[in-house]
Amino acid sequence: MTILLDAMGGDNAPDEAIKGAVKAAKEIKSDIILVGNEEIINSKVKEFYNKSKIEEVCSNIKIKHTTEEIVMEDIPTVAIKNKKDSSMVVGFKMLKEGEGDVFISAGNSGALLTGATLLVGRIKGIDRPAIAPLLPAYKKSFMLIDAGANTNCKPLNLVQFAQMASIYLKTTLGVENPKIGLLNIGTEETKGNDLVKETYNLLNQNSKEYGVNFVGNVEGRDCFSGEIDAVVTDGFTGNVFLKTVEGLGKLVKRNLTESLKRNLWTMICSLPCLPAIKRFSKTMDYKEYGGALFLGVKKPVVKAHGSSDEYLFYFTIKQAEKFVESGAVEKMKKEFEKN
Amino acid sequence: MTILLDAMGGDNAPDEAIKGAVKAAKEIKSDIILVGNEEIINSKVKEFYNKSKIEEVCSNIKIKHTTEEIVMEDIPTVAIKNKKDSSMVVGFKMLKEGEGDVFISAGNSGALLTGATLLVGRIKGIDRPAIAPLLPAYKKSFMLIDAGANTNCKPLNLVQFAQMASIYLKTTLGVENPKIGLLNIGTEETKGNDLVKETYNLLNQNSKEYGVNFVGNVEGRDCFSGEIDAVVTDGFTGNVFLKTVEGLGKLVKRNLTESLKRNLWTMICSLPCLPAIKRFSKTMDYKEYGGALFLGVKKPVVKAHGSSDEYLFYFTIKQAEKFVESGAVEKMKKEFEKN
Numbered sequence: 001m002t003i004l005l006d007a008m009g010g011d012n013a014p015d016e017a018i019k020g021a022v023k024a025a026k027e028i029k030s031d032i033i034l035v036g037n038e039e040i041i042n043s044k045v046k047e048f049y050n051k052s053k054i055e056e057v058c059s060n061i062k063i064k065h066t067t068e069e070i071v072m073e074d075i076p077t078v079a080i081k082n083k084k085d086s087s088m089v090v091g092f093k094m095l096k097e098g099e100g101d102v103f104i105s106a107g108n109s110g111a112l113l114t115g116a117t118l119l120v121g122r123i124k125g126i127d128r129p130a131i132a133p134l135l136p137a138y139k140k141s142f143m144l145i146d147a148g149a150n151t152n153c154k155p156l157n158l159v160q161f162a163q164m165a166s167i168y169l170k171t172t173l174g175v176e177n178p179k180i181g182l183l184n185i186g187t188e189e190t191k192g193n194d195l196v197k198e199t200y201n202l203l204n205q206n207s208k209e210y211g212v213n214f215v216g217n218v219e220g221r222d223c224f225s226g227e228i229d230a231v232v233t234d235g236f237t238g239n240v241f242l243k244t245v246e247g248l249g250k251l252v253k254r255n256l257t258e259s260l261k262r263n264l265w266t267m268i269c270s271l272p273c274l275p276a277i278k279r280f281s282k283t284m285d286y287k288e289y290g291g292a293l294f295l296g297v298k299k300p301v302v303k304a305h306g307s308s309d310e311y312l313f314y315f316t317i318k319q320a321e322k323f324v325e326s327g328a329v330e331k332m333k334k335e336f337e338k339n
Numbered sequence: 340m341t342i343l344l345d346a347m348g349g350d351n352a353p354d355e356a357i358k359g360a361v362k363a364a365k366e367i368k369s370d371i372i373l374v375g376n377e378e379i380i381n382s383k384v385k386e387f388y389n390k391s392k393i394e395e396v397c398s399n400i401k402i403k404h405t406t407e408e409i410v411m412e413d414i415p416t417v418a419i420k421n422k423k424d425s426s427m428v429v430g431f432k433m434l435k436e437g438e439g440d441v442f443i444s445a446g447n448s449g450a451l452l453t454g455a456t457l458l459v460g461r462i463k464g465i466d467r468p469a470i471a472p473l474l475p476a477y478k479k480s481f482m483l484i485d486a487g488a489n490t491n492c493k494p495l496n497l498v499q500f501a502q503m504a505s506i507y508l509k510t511t512l513g514v515e516n517p518k519i520g521l522l523n524i525g526t527e528e529t530k531g532n533d534l535v536k537e538t539y540n541l542l543n544q545n546s547k548e549y550g551v552n553f554v555g556n557v558e559g560r561d562c563f564s565g566e567i568d569a570v571v572t573d574g575f576t577g578n579v580f581l582k583t584v585e586g587l588g589k590l591v592k593r594n595l596t597e598s599l600k601r602n603l604w605t606m607i608c609s610l611p612c613l614p615a616i617k618r619f620s621k622t623m624d625y626k627e628y629g630g631a632l633f634l635g636v637k638k639p640v641v642k643a644h645g646s647s648d649e650y651l652f653y654f655t656i657k658q659a660e661k662f663v664e665s666g667a668v669e670k671m672k673k674e675f676e677k678n
Contacts, residue, residue, distance in 0.1 A: 138590060148524060151532050185487060185578035193490050193575045220582030224590040233579075236532045239524035240576055243559030244583050251477060251563040252591055259619035280598035 001029070001324055003317060004100035007036030008069045008087040009107025011307045017106070018044050018054070020313020025058040028321050032058075033100060035091040038065040066090045072306075076110035080118060088112065092119035095299050102320045104291065106304035106313070113149050116297045123329075125336030128157045129296030130235070131303065132165065135245060138226035143169065145232055147292060148239035155198040158182070158232050160336075162203060162212045164295040165230035167335055172326035175229050181218030183233035183241070191217060195234060211335070253281065291316040293323065300329050340368070340663055342656060343439035346375030347408045347426040348446025350646045356445070357383050357393070359652020364397040367660050371397075372439060374430040377404040405429045411645075415449035419457060427451065431458035434638050441659045443630065445643035445652070452488050455636045462668075464675030467496045468635030469574070470642065471504065474584060477565035482508065484571055486631060487578035494537040497521070497571050499675075501542060501551045503634040504569035506674055511665035514568050520557030522572035522580070530556060534573060550674070592620065630655040632662065639668050 005021055007014045014036055021032050034041055034054065041063055042053055049057045068086040070079045083089060088107055092115045095103040103120075105112050113131070122129055130146035145161045146153070162180045169178035182200055184192045189200050200217060207214040215228065220241065223231050233241065256277070261267055290312075294301040300323050304316040344360055346353040353375055360371050373380055373393065380402055381392055388396045407425040409418045422428060427446055431454045434442040442459075444451055452470070461468055469485035484500045485492070501519045508517035521539055523531045528539050539556060546553040554567065559580065562570050572580065595616070600606050629651075633640040639662050643655040 136590070138593060151524070183579060185490070185575055185582070196575075219586075220579050220584075221586030221589065223583070224586040236524055236535075237576055237579055240522060240559050240572075240580060241583055243524070244562070244580055245559075245587060247558075247560030247563040248584060248587050250560065251475070254477060256619045259616070262618075277598070279601075280595045 001102075001321065002031045002033060002100040003028075003320055003324075004033050004035055004064075004091045004094055004103045005313070005317065006087045006091050006103070006105035006107055007034040007041055007063075008066070009105040010304065011106075012309055013106065014041055014044060015048075016309045017313050019048065019310035020308070020317060021061055022049070022054075022058055023310060023314040024317035025060050028318060030060070030101075030321050032061045032317065033064050033094070034061060035064045035094070036066055036087045037069075038063045064090060064094065070108050070111045072108055074108055074111060076108065076114040079108070079111050080114045088115055089119065092116065095301070096120050101324045102300035102302060104302045104304055104316055104320050106306055106308045109148065109303060109306075112301070112303055113294070116294050116301045120301065121298045123296055123298055123333050123336055126160055126164070126296040126332075128153070128160070129294055130157075130161050130164065131238075131292050132161075132168070132230075132295050133242065133292035134290060135223075135242070137224045137228070140226050142223060142226075142228050143230040144223075144238055144242060145230060145295065146235040146238045147242045148235045149294075150235035152236070153195060153234035155195060155202055158195070158199040158234065159202050159210060159212075160296070162214065162230070162232045163210055163335070164332060165232065166212050167332050168293065168295060168328050169229050171328040171331050172323055177213050178229035179215045179227065180212050180230045180232060181215050181222070181228045183223070183231050183237060184217035184219065187217045187219065189217070199232075256281075290319040295332070298329070298333070300324050340441075340660065341370045341372060341439040342367075342659055342663075343372050343374055343403075343430045343433055343442045344652070344656065345426045345430050345442070345444035345446055346373040346380055346402075347405070348444040349643065350445075351648060352445065353380055353383060354387075355648045356652050358387065358649035359647070359656060360400055361388070361393075361397055362649060362653040363656035364399050367657060369399070369440075369660055371400045371656065372403050372433070373400060374403045374426045374433070375405055376408075376426075377402045403429060403433065409447050409450045411447050413447055413450060415447065415453040418447070418450050419453045427454055428458065431455070434640070435459050440663045441639035441641060443641045443643055443655055443659050445645055445647045448487070448642060448645075451640070451642055452633070455633050455640045459640065460637045462635055462637055462672050462675055465499055465503070465635040465671075467492070467499070468633055469496075469500050469503065470577075470631050471500075471507070471569075471634050472581065472631035473629060474562075474581070476563045476567070479565045481562060481565075481567050482569040483562075483577055483581060484569060484634065485574040485577045486581045487574045488633075489574035491575070492534060492573035494534060494541055497534070497538040497573065498541050498549060498551075499635070501553065501569070501571045502549055502674070503671060504571065505551050506671050507632065507634060507667050508568050510667040510670050511662055516552050517568035518554045518566065519551050519569045519571060520554050520561070520567045522562070522570050522576060523556035523558065526556045526558065528556070538571075595620075629658040634671070637668070637672070639663050 068083045131149045132145040134141040169175040203214040291302040291304045407422045470488045471484040473480040508514040542553040630641040630643045
């Protein structure tokens with residue numbers, strides 16, 4: 001297997017992307033191709049590992065040289081069209097042509113979505129690909145789909161999100177009969193806006209046909225109980241949800257740290273329970289749950305968090321390998337082509 | 340001033356409502372009228388305070404006897420229409436007729452909204468009243484409006500929410516030039532669904548005319564930074580937001596407690612920093628920020644949290660007194676009648 005990693009994407013690229021790839025390469029069977037500027041990458045290799053080429057650090061890492069970069073300020077469609085030698089566009093083309101099995105990038109999300117749809121293409125039968133990150137719940141995680149790819153959705157899009165989540169959770173994470181809920185403002189079927197009400201009816205009446213174990217409406221507060229495997233919503237609501245979780249997570253960290261470090265006395269008192277606090281912080285950190293998958297495109301694409309560090313790149317690479325090994329995308333193709 | 344409290348509403352009514360009223364009555368200048376079943380209330384008074392009547396416990400608390408209750412399972416419009424002698428309907432009628440200055444209830448939210456709109460009435464110029472709770476942010480709180488009253492909204496509704504938030508924050512909380520943001524999935528003006536884009540244009544172009552200090556789009560993660568005073572959104576997204584905060588808050592508490600109580604050793608280690616942990620939990624508890632206001636109705640109405648305990652009823656009563664004293668509703672009437 002060959003993993004394509006956008007070495008130039010994300011807030012900490014290429015430094016942390018290189019370090020994460022080196023850390024992962026030692027543990028995985030796959031090859032990694034760093035897609036990015038060879039000169040810049042090798043100068044970092046010199047700095048970090050005192051070797052002149054990345055291959056000398058890990059024999060299973062190679063570089064595909066590119067000259068351009070897509071940055072956060074770029075307009076997605078324009079960048080994908082014009083920056084033909086950017087690490088992202090080249091990465092997608094390699095993925096399409098079979099020079100790699102999965103493409104990972106921590107770069108501009110909009111460009112990544114545009115590239116995935118335009119350069120790699122949608123799975124036949126899926127109208128809209130979706131972004132699907134895993135988020136922390138009680139003693140497990142749950143999938144949020146769509147977390148921001150589609151601002152305006154139709155009921156059928158949400159049904160397809162439910163189907164894709166089911167297939168992924170079964171094949172990749174081994175969840176036996178994944179429980180799929182619909183994000184709403186109440187559990188009763190009469191609740192919600194028109195989109196949610198229509199989606200509820202579709203999923204409720206045809207759950208067998210869709211192959212979805214639909215458990216009904218779920219409220220924001222129920223998502224974290226550990227009883228739901230995936231929460232389906234439109235990309236606007238899902239993105240608000242995702243960023244609310246992120247914002248509140250930061251507030252938790254900030255307030256907890258300040259409470260513990262209030263003065264010398266509280267600092268000394270907090271020392272014995274630091275391991276417990278760290279364990280707690282880990283359960284709350286959505287970054288611990290890896291990258292977000294782009295479900296609905298013909299090949300595996302993974303969005304690493306924009307502020308990924310060495311550990312997170314490492315973790316996302318390992319997650320991507322598992323994603324490919326599970327054959328989830330092929331199974332999705334088969335399922336949707338049946339219809 | 341007279342505060343009307345629905346003694347029969349909420350998960351812990353009437354017990355905690357009575358206790359909260361007694362606690363508050365000792366500190367405030369206002370009278371409190373407990374609206375509910377006199378017999379039940381006085382039997383509780385006997386149990387808690389060993390007195391035969393509530394007036395013997397606090398001379399500034401009275402009872403308005405009612406025989407019915409609106410429960411959580413009731414359909415709002417049906418209940419408001421049919422249960423004419425319920426504590427909620429009677430409370431609203433007293434408010435309307437000037438027998439009280441504010442009505443507080445921890446009961447069925449939908450019925451409360453229906454009652455507020457049908458029995459008390461909208462302020463002229465406001466198309467849709469909204470629910471506006473305060474939520475925790477870094478070293479302060481922020482207002483979320485609308486948190487669930489209006490599932491489907493038009494741009495003008497959101498503009499009015501922004502105006503109401505501004506007036507309330509200025510008059511009641513003394514915020515000088517409240518910063519109002521629009522909840523969106525990106526800060527750029529091109530982001531979001533149609534509703535948000537149109538609202539952005541209205542607020543951006545006419546902020547002076549509306550009397551709103553509009554600071555643009557805000558993402559979920561920015562709401563908690565302490566830099567925004569109010570976040571405007573439709574009732575569907577707002578309710579998802581509110582319940583996500585609630586759910587994540589519970590997860591934080593659960594994970595932190597379990598991390599600290601993992602075994603005897605971690606329990607002993609955590610003892611010295613328990614005060615810091617408690618202080619932290621307090622900053623994260625949205626209940627600490629009191630009830631949610633119903634903005635846009637002709638008289639002050641406050642929704643206490645459904646699971647309110649003695650402390651929370653006490654806190655919400657004090658908050659309601661401040662709300663009335665500020666004259667925010669009268670100022671809102673004047674502002675909107677100008678247009």
